[in-house]
Amino acid sequence: MPEGDKVNYVHVRNKKMQEFLELQQKHLSLKEYVTKYRHLEVYCPHLYATKFVHGLRDGLRSKVMSSRPRELDEAVTMARCMEEDWARTQKDHHKKINQHSHGGARRSSTTTL
Numbered sequence: 001m002p003e004g005d006k007v008n009y010v011h012v013r014n015k016k017m018q019e020f021l022e023l024q025q026k027h028l029s030l031k032e033y034v035t036k037y038r039h040l041e042v043y044c045p046h047l048y049a050t051k052f053v054h055g056l057r058d059g060l061r062s063k064v065m066s067s068r069p070r071e072l073d074e075a076v077t078m079a080r081c082m083e084e085d086w087a088r089t090q091k092d093h094h095k096k097i098n099q100h101s102h103g104g105a106r107r108s109s110t111t112t113l
Helices: 003-022 030-043 045-054 058-066 072-112
Strands: none
Touching (some): 003 030, 003 045, 030 045, 030 072, 045 058, 045 072, 058 072
């Protein structure tokens, strides 16, 4: 490999390592975060599950950490299950609120008659 190519490779690798180390879920969906993580993990293979979990959003991070996943796939599966459970809970909660508000409106209209 020519010297210029070697220097460029090292620069790109170091840049990708830094991007990996700074990766956080923040505004990314879990799917986007996992995809980006898996793309960048090759630059820091020794950090697998620990780095992934620490990059999750606060609420999700603490739940996954408490389960103490040992491998990346286990951490990803836990995060997906917990996020799906949270979404299902939110959906059920909104459904109950809507039923209650519609039920409350019907009752008030019948009581005024």
